[in-house]
Structure formats: C-alpha cells, structure tokens
Amino acid sequence: MAAPRTARERVREEVTREILAVARTHLARDGAAALSLRSIARDLEMAPSALYRYFDGRDVLLSALIIEAYVSLAEQTEKASAAARARGETDTAWWMAAPRAMRSWALARPYEWGLIFGSPVPGYQAPEETVAPYVRVTTALLRPVTTAYAQGRLQVVLAPPPAPAAMEAALAPVRDALFPDGPVAIVQWALSAWAALIGVVSLEVFGHWRNTVLDPALFFEQSLRDVARQVGLAP
Amino acid sequence: MAAPRTARERVREEVTREILAVARTHLARDGAAALSLRSIARDLEMAPSALYRYFDGRDVLLSALIIEAYVSLAEQTEKASAAARARGETDTAWWMAAPRAMRSWALARPYEWGLIFGSPVPGYQAPEETVAPYVRVTTALLRPVTTAYAQGRLQVVLAPPPAPAAMEAALAPVRDALFPDGPVAIVQWALSAWAALIGVVSLEVFGHWRNTVLDPALFFEQSLRDVARQVGLAP
C-alpha cells in the first residue's frame, strides 16, 4: 500500500492511532468488560458519535485492540529471540529469550495478557486475525529447540517413554506445523513447556504468588533453566 | 452453631441459598463483570430491593460467590485426593487425583476457574477468606510428594543442581508451611508443577488448545505422568 496522499487521509490515520492509544490505556486501567466508547470520546474531547467514523461500534474497536495485543506480543517475542540468536549465545540462552520477553510484555500489559490467556470476554468471539500472531509466538518459543534437534545438539537427559499412538494423533497439528520430522515426545515436551510458561506468567501477573513466591523473577528464571535442562539444551 | 430454630430462620437460609444458586448460574453464563442484582431478582421473581435483606449490595454478593468457588474447589480436590489415598494406590496415582479433580472442576465451572486463576475483576479486591481454601488446594496437591519424601520413597531421577541461596529465601513461606524439612529443590519442583498445572488447565478451559492439542484429556494425563516421573514418584 502506498503512503497516504491527501491531508485528509493523513489526519484520519493519526486520529485512528489516537483513538487506539486512548482505548488501550482504558483497557489497561479498567479491563475489557468496562471498555466504553463514551469515556474514550471524553478523553479525546470528541463527541461519542464521532468515533463511529473510525470504528463501527464498540465490538469492532475491541477487536482491533485484541488483534493489536496479539501482534505486539508476537513482535516483542520474535524480536527478543532473534536478537539472542544473533548474539550467538548457548542454546539455553537463546531459548530463554522468548519466554523472558513474554513475561516482560505481560507485566507491562497485564490486562492484555488476560485478554489473550485469561478468561474470555463473555459473548465475544476472538477474531480470526489472532491466529497468525499466536502461531508466531509459539514458533519463536520453539525454534531454539527444533533447531538444536535438527543440528543434533539435543542431549536428552531424561529419556521419555515412547508416546502412545493416540498422543501422536492428538498432537499432529502442532507437529506438522512446527516440527514435522521430530519425535512426538519432543513435541509433547514443547507443549508442556508452553503450558508451564503460561501458568507461571499468569500466576505472577494475576497476583497469585502473593505470600508464596517472594521473588517471582528469580523463580521464573530458575524454572526456565530447569525446563531447558530437561529437554537437553546445551547450557 | 445450632440448627436454626424458627421458621423465619429456616426460610431465610433457604432463600439465601436460592439467591446464591441463581447468582452462580448467572456467573457461569455471563461472567463476573456482568453480574447484576436486578437480573438475579428477576429470575427469582423478587423485587431487586429485596436482595438487600440478604446481601448488602452487589460486591458483597460477588464476594460470597468467590469464596464459595474457592471452598468448592478445595473440597472437591481434597476429597478426590483422600479417596485415592484410601484406595492405597501407587504414589503417582495418589498424586494425580488432585490435579484431575481440579481439571474436572474447572471444566464444569469455567468462569469460576477464571475468577480464581484468570484476570482479576478490575477494582475488586479478593476477600481474605479465600486464602484458607487456596492453601487447602495446594496442600492436597503436594501432600503425596511430601509424604513420599518423608517415607523415603522419592527416587530423584534427574538430580537438580543445588538451589541458590536466594531461591531458598524466595520460597521460604511455602517451604515452612508445607515441607519444613525438605530440600528446597523439591519445593521449587512442586511450585513449578503447580504453575504447569494451572497453565495446562487454563489453556484448555479458556479454549486455547483449539487446533493445537486435539485430545486435551490425554495430553493432561500424560503431562501429569511426566511430572510425577521427574520428581521420582513411584509409578
């Protein structure tokens, strides 16, 4: 797409960005359920009806915010992982870059983390456009492992029992997409690591470590290292 | 406390239960943010103002529901774990009972799971009474491991590196409460297992396995077994 030509088009883009920016701060402050067009308009000193020139109602705006959140998470994660790879560190260090980025992102934008991984907004269906960024995140997370495996650098410390045939079928979509020739056990390990990561970040972000884990950052780092060790990444 | 004596007291108790029951179905259907006294009253064919005889406003009712949710989860988990222990199965089987119960509970009451482990309701502080049941859940989950350790039945397959001193400090509250004389590494393992469990259940309950894990129940079972294996529970 070419750069916008007319002044009108430039202004329109700018106002759209402003609306999204204000909406994002409201989302961060009050949560998705309380997102209100009128209060956004108030902050922008516009009439509420003016927003309809930009977004066709509340749900459309919310969708835009959700897509933005997915994309932002994907970008931050990918960027951090690529930078670590470029730095040429160990497999473990490379692997840890993505989860670390996800955690930082979540701590900075807890409600958006909740929008992605928390309870869904009732009566609201996540838009199709979220699938692609979601896949980007998982891919960034797993690439260090698949790469290490492909290059024969994965030393399995704790040999897993052979996965049952049913498990192979159950995990077929992920395996085909991310790790077509790899062993099912590693795919399963990767998904477990994914779930563990979501859990540990959610517990911290949603405030459930209170009086339990006094140093969430340290615990997080240690958990990552353990997981890396279990799958046999070079430390 | 003695049984209620007067008819008035009996009726009051019954109506209170009815209100909570209706409120719980609304919570399950619409989520916490949309919980409305008027719509509960409508379902009960009462005037909205009548509810104020039982609960001093919306927030108080919501608190009661949240406490109920915590208690219900704690009871179901404890019961399942105790039953498995009584059955005298292997350590692994005993251990798996609690997570299984948590998963069933979560699938049956997804919004209440979200209330406990999902994004917090904005501007709402979880009541103090939730602490006790929360501890009951974690205790039920960990008892099989601490017991196996105390009785010398824990064979550590993958010896963890010694935990740094900072980690020992960070985990002191949990360790003191649940495992006073045990090694820090096992406490850390237990908390990781806890986080992983919350993650895997949340991903399933909130609908994030779609197109990824085709058989969440199987994946869940397998994850539990892997975790048990890693800590060295007798299979």
Place this chain on the structure above:
DNA sequence: TGTACATCAGTGAACGCGCGTTCACTGATGTAC
C-alpha cells in the same frame, strides 16, 4: 392461652447514572471541469 408490640422480609416507586447507537446537521477538505 391471648393480647400488644417488635422484628423483619418483601414491595414498588423513584433517583440518578452511564451506556451504545442513530440521525439530521454543519462546515471543511477534496475533485472535476
């Protein structure tokens, strides 16, 4: 047992609020000739 009074569940009207969305309009920007 019977009566007078107190307690309390529940009613129904009313309050003020913020919400999403519609609509006829104004006036500025852009376009065709």
Place this chain on the structure above:
DNA sequence: TGTACATCAGTGAACGCGCGTTCACTGATGTAC
C-alpha cells in the same frame, strides 16, 4: 486558476436501556407479658 459540486469528519441532541441503591410502606412472623 476559479468555480460548482461531492465527500466526509465531527457535532449535539435524542432514543431507550439496564443498572445499583434508597426509602417509605405493608403485612406476616416472632416475642414478652
């Protein structure tokens, strides 16, 4: 370059809605004597 018309951002009033909460009340239940 100048004019006539089309496009479109933004206004402000209005709509109907559901909400939490208050309050004066009615009538049934419970209690003291």
